[in-house]
Amino acid sequence: MSNELIISATQDGCRIALLKDKTLVEFHNEEEGSKFTVGDxxxxxxxxxxxxxxxxxxxxxxxxxxxxxxxxxxxxxxxxxxxxxxxxxxxxxxxxxxxxxxxxxxxxxxxxxxxxxxxxxxxxxxxxxxxxxxxxxxxxxxxxxxxxxxxxxxxxxxxxxxxxxxxxxxxxxxxxxxxxxxxxxxxxxxxxxxxxxxxxxxxxxxxxxxxxxxxxxxxxxxxxxxxxxGELSKTSSLLRDMLNESFDNVHVDDKKIFEDVKAYVRSIAPDKEKIVKLYSGKAKIFEHYGIEKQIKSAFGQTVSLKGGGYLIIEHTEALHVIDVNSGNKSNREENQETTALSVNLEAAKEIARQLRLRDMGGIIVIDFIDMKNQDNKKLIYKTIKDEMEEDKAKSTVLPLSKFGLMQITRERVRPQMNIATKEVCPTCNGTGKITASILVSDLIEKNIEHLLVKQNEKDLVLAVHPYVYAFFTKGIISRRVKWYFKYKRWVNMIMDSSMGVTEFKFLNKEGEEIQLN
Incomplete structure (x- = not known):
């Protein structure tokens, strides 16, 4: 099992993702100057x-x-x-x-x-x-x-x-x-x-x-x-607690954080210093490792399961409620009990990941799909207990009740990680009315002409949503190739799934955003 820590620098601090076999299992957003950390x-x-x-x-x-x-x-x-x-x-x-x-x-x-x-x-x-x-x-x-x-x-x-x-x-x-x-x-x-x-x-x-x-x-x-x-930074405390496992790599996209992490690893485990690597790719580090997409898919109210089922996760002041649904899985199995067991097993593993990923604490009530077989109920209980073994937070899991409900209490020492996955339309700012999205291509081309011809920009980089990226780059003679014939200069493009479909930005050769009028 591979363990990787990915650290992305932000203006206010850094974002930290822990991957196990390329799957996101922990996510932390550490802000500079944040007070009242556990241990202080x-x-x-x-x-x-x-x-x-x-x-x-x-x-x-x-x-x-x-x-x-x-x-x-x-x-x-x-x-x-x-x-x-x-x-x-x-x-x-x-x-x-x-x-x-x-x-x-x-x-x-x-x-x-x-x-x-x-x-x-x-x-x-x-x-x-x-x-x-x-x-x-x-x-x-x-x-x-x-x-x-x-x-x-x-x-x-x-x-x-x-x-x-x-x-x-x-x-x-x-x-x-x-x-x-x-x-x-x-x-x-x-x-x-x-x-x-x-x-x-x-x-x-x-x-x-x-x-x-x-x-x-x-x-x-x-x-x-x-x-x-003061307690260590979140990055250092994660490394302190987890470096004993089979860590393969720690990837960092910022020189200062890279030096700090390397120095810390050198002080606690000199033999592990070589696993700390400075990322220098063109795409954002979270984009490169597929973390951005996993964050968007994992923090919504609805979480899909690979087998076709899905979870509905609701949060209240008093407790968290998770509902397990079979979705289109019900058409594939022999009978209802087999379907319920199959979906519930997959849901149990995903729920254990979600609790750790979102850092959900307090009381959690899970409504599994009803099962009649007692052995199947015991299997679900054992599965979720085993999956939560790696969780550092203390927890208590109760067996399924006669109503098919499972109760879990999980130690809550910090606010729950909550990321908004629904995007506000960048053009209408949530009003519900936008200009025609097809016009974004015309607007981008006007700005390219202005930047290349009038401002004489060198090594221009255009960051856009993956859909827009495909529109400009696909085909033997793509739109981007036509720009090269027209302006005799190549425009580098990068995909950024954190941007809206009608959002775009231009970067200069130093990687700084060019402000457009």
Whole structure:
């Protein structure tokens, strides 16, 4: 199975697509300067303590105050508060904890009013990004994620991922980490640490301890709302979490991002540096790898299945609803049960992909086509469980009910990815009335004449919709060939399916768009 990461630079940041066997399975839109990413640590100020909720609302700089429940304070909250006061009073230099005397764990069933008061400052970590009308969700149980380990300050516990099943390997990793970890730091050993030697684990641990110490240095002079420790960019965090898999290539179309990614890969896995490649093709990188088309087909309300069935996906404030339909598949099978099983199996695989692709969280209700055979129902349940194994978000799947409904809860830590796939007509801007589309060819030819004859442009490039591209280029003596005979200059053309049928743009030899009057 091939894994490829495609990174496309945009004006505001970058778009990241993860492909498995050329099929889009994850899509992220990362904007520069975006705040409140999961994992970021801020210095917050308590704005309100609500005894009835046993929670507090914290100001971290978002429009709405963030939510912090008592259970999210963590057992070592007393140690965190004591350490914060000592650091800000400059009685402790840096973030070293070897000489720090921890406080006892707080009461599991205590009240938040005993620990927090209005205007109190407290370091907090984002565990859920702002979603809909809600502010961020916070925790005071701070942790720093590395490639192989997770560092937990103020704890001394060392735990191993349950997915590492070998008792010998678990003992080896526990012994290694206990011998190298600093005092008063706990460590969670991630699944990908299996089989790694002490040098790699030590390098990862030292990197996280350094990040913690740098953050605590900033804490000394930090003001309320300041970010103390920032999580990696989405690109880097994807590489950190997934580079252990059989990654074949990372393609980047921007020189700066390429250098950043290459440097990051070199720091965490030097042997993988060669897989990072700079894309220099003429077509847009998402167009070249067929991602643009997959995005348009995958994010609509209706999603087609290869076998002829289709899904209808509806979103509400409370939950997501997915309806499975057989479409024209019903004409091909022997009987209704066979048809239902065939469509439901294909739908189960696509639904697992859709949940990951759209990052749909909360409650998901799926209305599968009715089946009578209990074994078939169990097969659908097993299929969707197996398909969701690779999903990093935690989820719970319930078997099909007697009404043919399946309920899934999936961890929601950031807003759902939603891409508008219906295009507003570029000519009428949604009014419903346009000038005749056939006139676009005349308009393009007028602009070509103006640019080649009057402005004397060299190496002119014309970007158009694939339909218009075909109109100008097909045939032995195409329209483009006729332009060459007329103007004695070749016009390069590129297809861009993100453009409307009547949209077009001209680019100069530097690749910059030429503004037309």
């Amino acid at each position: 640590i801020y210095l917050g100020t308590v704005k309100k303590v609500v005894q009835g909720l046993n929670a507090a609302f914290i100001d971290v700089g978002y429009d709405k105050d963030a939510f912090l429940h008592y259970l999210d304070l963590g057992p070592q909250f007393g140690s965190l508060q004591k350490f914060t006061k000592l650091v800000r009073a400059k009685k402790i230099n840096g973030g070293k904890l070897d000489k720090f005397n921890p406080e006892p764990d707080i009461d599991k069933h205590g009240k938040i009013t005993q620990l927090l008061a209005k205007n109190q400052v407290v370091p907090v970590q984002i565990v859920k990004e702002p979603i809909s009308t809600k502010g961020p969700r916070l925790s005071c149980e701070l942790s720093l994620a590395g490639r192989y380990l997770v560092l937990v300050p103020f704890s001394n516990a060392v735990s191993v991922s349950k997915k590492i099943t070998s008792s010998e390997e678990r003992k080896r990793l526990l012994r290694l980490i206990q011998s190298i970890k600093p005092e008063n730091f706990g460590v969670i050993i991630r699944t990908v640490a299996e089989g790694k030697d002490v040098a790699e684990l030590d390098r990862d641990l030292r990197s996280m301890v350094k990040t913690w110490e740098e953050g605590m240095t900033r804490l000394v002079t930090a003001n309320s709302r300041d970010k103390i420790i």
